[in-house]
Amino acid sequence: MKIPILNPQALLQSRRRFLASILGAAAAGAIPRWARALPQSPYPFEEVLATTSGITWKHVAGKSAEKYLPETTGAGCAFLDYDNDGWMDLYLVNSGACDFFTPTPPLRNALYHNNRDGTFTDVTEKAGVGAGGFGQGVAVGDYNGDCFPDLYVTQYGKSILYRNNGDGTFTDVTGKAGVAAPGWASSAVWFDYDNDGRLDLFVCRFVDFDKAKSKDCHAGEDAKRGYCIPHLYRPMASWLFHNNGDGTFTDVSKSSGIGNYLGKAWGVVATDINNDGRMDLFVANDTVANFLFANRGNGRFEEIGTQAGVAYSAEGRPRSGMGLDSADVNQDGWMDLFVANIDHEMYSLYQNNHDETFDDQALATGIGAATRLMSGWGLKFFDYDNDGNLDLLLANGNPDDLIEELSHHQVGYREPLLLFHNSGKAWTNVSAQSGPIFSKPFSARGLAIGDFNNDGAVDVLISVNDDTPFFLRNNIGAQNHWLGITLVGKKANPDAIGARVTYQAGDLKRSRMKVGGGSYLSYHDPRIVLGIGKRPKLDWLEVKWPQPSGRVERFTDLPVDRYITIVEGQGKWK
Amino acid sequence: MQKFPQFLFPFIALSTALSGQAAKAPTTDPATAAPKTIELAETGHCAEALPALSGITRKQADKDLKRRAGLDGVRCAMGLGRFDDALEFLRTLNREFPTDPDVLYLSIHTFSDLATRASEELARSAPSSYQARELNAEAYESQGKWDQAGQEYQKALAKNPDAPGLHFRIGRLLLSKPNPPADVVEQARKEFQAELKIDPNNAGAEYVLGELARQDQNWDQAVEHFSRASKLDPAFGDAFLGLGEALISSRKFPEAIPPLQTAVKLEPANPGAHYNLATAYSRSGRKTEADKEFAIHRQMTQKEPAQTPAQQENPPANPN
Numbered sequence: 001m002k003i004p005i006l007n008p009q010a011l012l013q014s015r016r017r018f019l020a021s022i023l024g025a026a027a028a029g030a031i032p033r034w035a036r037a038l039p040q041s042p043y044p045f046e047e048v049l050a051t052t053s054g055i056t057w058k059h060v061a062g063k064s065a066e067k068y069l070p071e072t073t074g075a076g077c078a079f080l081d082y083d084n085d086g087w088m089d090l091y092l093v094n095s096g097a098c099d100f101f102t103p104t105p106p107l108r109n110a111l112y113h114n115n116r117d118g119t120f121t122d123v124t125e126k127a128g129v130g131a132g133g134f135g136q137g138v139a140v141g142d143y144n145g146d147c148f149p150d151l152y153v154t155q156y157g158k159s160i161l162y163r164n165n166g167d168g169t170f171t172d173v174t175g176k177a178g179v180a181a182p183g184w185a186s187s188a189v190w191f192d193y194d195n196d197g198r199l200d201l202f203v204c205r206f207v208d209f210d211k212a213k214s215k216d217c218h219a220g221e222d223a224k225r226g227y228c229i230p231h232l233y234r235p236m237a238s239w240l241f242h243n244n245g246d247g248t249f250t251d252v253s254k255s256s257g258i259g260n261y262l263g264k265a266w267g268v269v270a271t272d273i274n275n276d277g278r279m280d281l282f283v284a285n286d287t288v289a290n291f292l293f294a295n296r297g298n299g300r301f302e303e304i305g306t307q308a309g310v311a312y313s314a315e316g317r318p319r320s321g322m323g324l325d326s327a328d329v330n331q332d333g334w335m336d337l338f339v340a341n342i343d344h345e346m347y348s349l350y351q352n353n354h355d356e357t358f359d360d361q362a363l364a365t366g367i368g369a370a371t372r373l374m375s376g377w378g379l380k381f382f383d384y385d386n387d388g389n390l391d392l393l394l395a396n397g398n399p400d401d402l403i404e405e406l407s408h409h410q411v412g413y414r415e416p417l418l419l420f421h422n423s424g425k426a427w428t429n430v431s432a433q434s435g436p437i438f439s440k441p442f443s444a445r446g447l448a449i450g451d452f453n454n455d456g457a458v459d460v461l462i463s464v465n466d467d468t469p470f471f472l473r474n475n476i477g478a479q480n481h482w483l484g485i486t487l488v489g490k491k492a493n494p495d496a497i498g499a500r501v502t503y504q505a506g507d508l509k510r511s512r513m514k515v516g517g518g519s520y521l522s523y524h525d526p527r528i529v530l531g532i533g534k535r536p537k538l539d540w541l542e543v544k545w546p547q548p549s550g551r552v553e554r555f556t557d558l559p560v561d562r563y564i565t566i567v568e569g570q571g572k573w574k
Numbered sequence: 575m576q577k578f579p580q581f582l583f584p585f586i587a588l589s590t591a592l593s594g595q596a597a598k599a600p601t602t603d604p605a606t607a608a609p610k611t612i613e614l615a616e617t618g619h620c621a622e623a624l625p626a627l628s629g630i631t632r633k634q635a636d637k638d639l640k641r642r643a644g645l646d647g648v649r650c651a652m653g654l655g656r657f658d659d660a661l662e663f664l665r666t667l668n669r670e671f672p673t674d675p676d677v678l679y680l681s682i683h684t685f686s687d688l689a690t691r692a693s694e695e696l697a698r699s700a701p702s703s704y705q706a707r708e709l710n711a712e713a714y715e716s717q718g719k720w721d722q723a724g725q726e727y728q729k730a731l732a733k734n735p736d737a738p739g740l741h742f743r744i745g746r747l748l749l750s751k752p753n754p755p756a757d758v759v760e761q762a763r764k765e766f767q768a769e770l771k772i773d774p775n776n777a778g779a780e781y782v783l784g785e786l787a788r789q790d791q792n793w794d795q796a797v798e799h800f801s802r803a804s805k806l807d808p809a810f811g812d813a814f815l816g817l818g819e820a821l822i823s824s825r826k827f828p829e830a831i832p833p834l835q836t837a838v839k840l841e842p843a844n845p846g847a848h849y850n851l852a853t854a855y856s857r858s859g860r861k862t863e864a865d866k867e868f869a870i871h872r873q874m875t876q877k878e879p880a881q882t883p884a885q886q887e888n889p890p891a892n893p894n
Contacts, residue, residue, distance in 0.1 A: 289875070306868050307856055314819065316849025318875055357857065359823075364791045410752065 043435030044384065045419070045460070048471035054119045057110040059094055061466035062101040062134075067227050068214050070156045070184065071095070072399045073206075073266075076137035076378075076521025077463040079450025080149045082127070083168055086563070087114040088450045088525050090461060091129070091138055091151065092469055098134035098157050099211040109135055109153065114452060129170050133157045137446070137521030141190025141199045142494040143243055152201060154185035154521070159203065163247075179249050181239045184209050189517030191270035191279045192493040193256070194299055195547035198243040199493050202258075202281060204265035207233035219402050226402045230320070231287040235262035238283065242299075257293075257301045264288055270516030271326035271335045272498060273308075274356055277547050279498050279516065282310070284321030284339050292337075294356065309358050310337060310350050319345040320375075323447070323520035327381035327390050328511060329422065335513060340376025340520075343398060343411045347371040365427040367392075367420060373411050374418065375399065377520040378447025382458050385421070386480035386531025388508045392427075394418040395444035395462050395520075414441030417462070417472075437472060450525030456482040456561060458529055463522070477531070481505075483538055484529045484563035485573075487514065491549040492568055495526060498546030504539045505532035527563060536560070543568075608639045612646055620650035624659065631666050641671055648680055652687060660684060704733035708740065715743075720751040741769035742779050749782075759786055777807035784816050793824035804833065811840035811847070818850050822857075830854040838867075845874040 050056055061071045075093035082089050090112040097103060108130035112120035124130050133155040140149045148164035158180040162170035174180050184206040190199040207230055217228035237259045241249035253259030258281075267284035274280070278295035285291060289311035293301040305311035313319055320342035329336045334352035341347055346368040350358035362368030371394070378395040385391070396415035403411050417438050421430045431438040446463035453459070457477025463469045483503075487496035495514075502511040512528055532538060538558045545551045545568050555566070555573055564573040608630045615623035627650065630643035644667040651660035664684060667677045696706050711726030727744045730737065745765030748758050755761075763786055766779040773779075784799030800817035803810055818834035821827075834851040841847050852867030 289872075306852075306872070307864070309853065312849060312875070314850075315846040316871055316875070317845070363789060 042475040044430075044433075044474065044476040045435040045437060045472040046475055047435075047437045048118070048473050050468055050470075052118065053471060054115075054121065055090070055092075055110075055112055055469065055471075057092055057094075057112075057122065058468045059092070059463060059466060060103065060107050062095045062103060062107075063466060064100070065225065066100070066214065067217070067225050068100045068211070069207075069209060069227055069230070069233075070098075070134055070136070071101075072227050072401070072465060073186070074134075074136050074445060074465060074521065075463055076135075076154075076187070076446035076523075077448050077461050077469055078138045078140050078151075078523035079448050079452070079461060079525040080140045080151070080523065081526075082111065082149060082151075082164060082170075083113070084148060085114075087116050087454065088452045089114050090120060090452075091140075092463060093131070093135040093138050093153060093446070093521065095134050096132045096155075098155075100214065101134060106132060108132055118453060123168070127168060127170055128172075129153075129162050131155065131160055133160070136185060137187050138523055139188035139190055139201070139517065140523040140526075141201075141497075141516075143190065143199045143201070144247060145198070145494045147488070147494070149526075152179070152188050152190070152203075154181070154188050154203060156184045156209070158182045159185045159188070173247065176247060177249050178251065179203070179239075179241050181205070181241075183236060185239075186265060187267050187517065187519075187521050189268045189270050189281075190495065191281075191497045191516035192546065193240070193270075193279055193295060193301075194242065195278065196243075196245075197489070197491055197493055197548055198245050199495060199497070200243045201239075201241040201249065202268055202270070203239040203241070204268050204283065205236045205238045205263075206230075206266065206286070207264050208236050209233055219400075220405050224402055224405075227400055229287065230264050233264070235264050235285075235288055237262055238265050238268075252299060256299055257303070261291055261303050262288075263291055265291075266322045267324040267339070267518075267520050269324055269326045269337075269518040270497060271337070272513065273326075273335050273337075273352060275334065277498075277550070279546075282324060282326060282337050282339075284324045285318070286320045286322065287318055289318050290321045290339060304356060308356055309360070310339070310348070313345065313348075314360060322375070323377045323379045323395075325379055325381050325392075325518035326513075326515050328513060329381060329390050331424075331510060333511065335515075338379065338381070338392070340371070340374075340379055340394060340396075342375045343373050343403070343407070347374070347376055347394070365420075366429060367427060370418060370420075370429045374415055375411075376418075377445045378462065378522055380447060380449050380519050380524065382449050383529065383531040384419075384458060384474055384477055386456065386477045386482045386529065387533045388505075388510050388531045389422040389424045390512075391422050392420040393447065393449075393460060394420075395442070395447040397441075397443040397445065397465065412441055414443050416441050417444065435472075437470075443467065445520060446522040447519050448522040448524050451484065451527070451529065454484075454563065456484055456529055456563075458525070477529075478561075480534060481532045481536065481560045482529050483532070483541070483558060483560055484527050485541075486527050486563065486565040487543065487545075488565060488567045489545060489549065490568040491551070492545040492547070496546065496568070500544040501528060501530070501541065502544075503530050503532075503541040505535040505537065506539070508532055508535060532560070608634055608636070608643065612639065612642050615643075615646035615650050620653055624650050624654065624656070628659070628663070631663060637670075641667070641674070641677075644670075645676060645680060648684055652684060657688060657691075702733070704730040704737050704740075707733060708737075708743070711743070715747055715750075720747060723747055736772055738773040738776070739769070741765045741772065742776060742782075745769065745779070745782065759789075762786070775806050777803045777810050777813065780806060781810065781813050781816065784813070784820065788816065788820050788823070791823075793820050796820035797824070800833075804836075809840060811837050811844065814840065815844070815847050815850065818847075818854060822850060822854055825857075827854050827857040831858065831860075843874070845871050848874065 078091040079088045092110040094107045096107045111124045111127045113123045137154040139152040148166045150164045151162040153160045161174045161177045163173045181203045186204040188203045193200050215228045219226040240253045240256050240258045242252045263285040265283050270279045280295045281293040283291040292305040292308050294304045321339045324339040337350040349361045351361045374396045375398045381390040398413050419431045419434050420427045443465040448461045455478045457474035459474045460472040489496040497516040499514045540556050542554045566573045611626040627643045627647040634640040647663035671677045707730035711723045714723035731740050745762040748762040766783050769779040780799045780803035784796045787795035797820045803813035814833040814837035818830045821830035831854045837847040848867050848871040852864050856864035
């Protein structure tokens, strides 16, 4: 027997490190009572195959021997109703030509029209939204108030603004609008930061990167070439563009204060963390502190992430923030935050303390243990079973294709989706009970929610790095009652970003804010679906429109199990 | 059993081969004595050279000769089995040349060799003792052979149920194993509690119980365990940090400040200590002190790369 040389110091020095390994130990748990009561078939979620949907488009990462970092980070996806026919269409982002990649034949993004029968038709060419650069993400918003959603496509290189012409076609207006945001753009969000009733644009910028600056990284015992860890690259400031209302934008990054902060931004959500009626920004940064830009009015933002407790881990370490979201998950009237990180960092659920500080509840909710070895990208709070409580769906996958060798298979390169059910009192990981799709591993990146078949059960679109995207059809949401609403701002911004909807159905009272963005590189169905469980009707619904309106409108005699539209100031729904 | 690292002592074989030959005694001329003694040692005549090497190492003014004599002294003494002499040479070398790579390298291998010899002796003289079992268990543990390590610890415990440290190690082993059973935390907790019955002064066991309570969100229990750990070992920076973190988590911000101040004093290079102290100040309304600590933390984290997989820019030079 070989007796190794003992090293008592080494035994002692990792007291903390070895404790970190136990966090996942208690992850295995019993199946909750509500989940046992679910019908065995169909499962809550079911994969819709390309052969059924007609979505044959595929993401091509452009993977090379040189391992250029953008290859592993894309791409995003979106639900949008580009032709205003009341049915959600899809937009999918692809890689493309850039200084380190010349695809043959050329690659393009895809716009799929919803045929209203569960199938989709590729209308990219007619619509003129193929892009062609090295795409990353997409943000959808009606920036010009013509009631047709416009597209902002982020790219490595320079981004594109496609104005919706209202006739099924789009026009590239990037140059006139002045929103090219050169560099490596990732997620973007439309929101009205100065409450002038027009949608402004925030664009996340990742690191200072181009082919010449790409670093040569190697890992493992045999020093294989791999994707570099982002801390090797210089951080950059993100962009904020003010909408001038005439089709042009002004770069206010510096004057707003946002340009003073160098980060490595992947995800952004516009939310109101302090209920002051001004939309704030939570930005997930990779390997550096996250940002929480508190909107102080007069066009100025204050970065308060560290003081707020959302910049670092509890141990004070910067993590690899990627996807994120915001919602009032505990229904105390204050917006909470969520951010997904890389393996061994856990994801964070930040509960709002009502004083611009947050406490991480990841461990208390079990989300920490379940995500300890995961790497999270797209994610969204939504009420998938329409019981009135916001649940959480996460798309995962490690960015490093050597990770299984490096971590001795403890961490996977492809990882399964995660679904957490919120009972209103506790979170339960229900992934294993939610369908066979939850046991399949993916290199998932983008995640968008949307009801593609208008049954009130919110479905999910997942984009996969270097593979075909897929749908999750929601089979459970329609088993409860619901009301779907489209909000149209008039004095407030057209998409009603920042609106708060409160509703009561019997003993159930709930409140939702319409946030801007969330997830990773992706955008969502703009409609809000309000679940009421088995209760037969909604008693009332109140909309507090965002500033500069601030109007509060209350509605009764509401239908259920259908979609309605509420236009600001009309005092009625249709 | 591992052989002695012979590559360290290439001249020992030569010494053995030459043992029947007459060797010249070291010269007494001070100008030439030191080089000749060193030459003698380096040609394998350790027994003759060793007494003079000791003098050269202690008294020689020429730093290079002093260093060479010390290095040769260690090698010769180890080869001759004169371990006390070897340690004396090493002490002198480490005092005089504390950062010399040759000195550090030789120190590592000498201590390693001594540890190997001691373990061999333990295996020869008391193979069934609980100490031998414990050593075997530690060996398995360091090789990642968790089950064998656990069996050896249990055998050690059977030999001496009251031996201090065994329950602590078993508890730690349980928590370190990959793919543990669902009740592993409870099993480990029982081991640490058993350790404290045998050795109530084990600060490490109190600390781990504090961490387990913290992960269960049982803040009161976490505070109790961390407090006891920090009292048992007033130099245990992590215990003070754990106490501060638990107090912050239970929203007792002013109470968290003193232990975190101690943690910062004990571990000034630990960014987590500064971050938590800053948080405690900030949430106690002590903005100026908070800003100062946040600034220190920010500086430290900007220097320190994030905790990410072992991947480096550019590979190390190929040794071949």
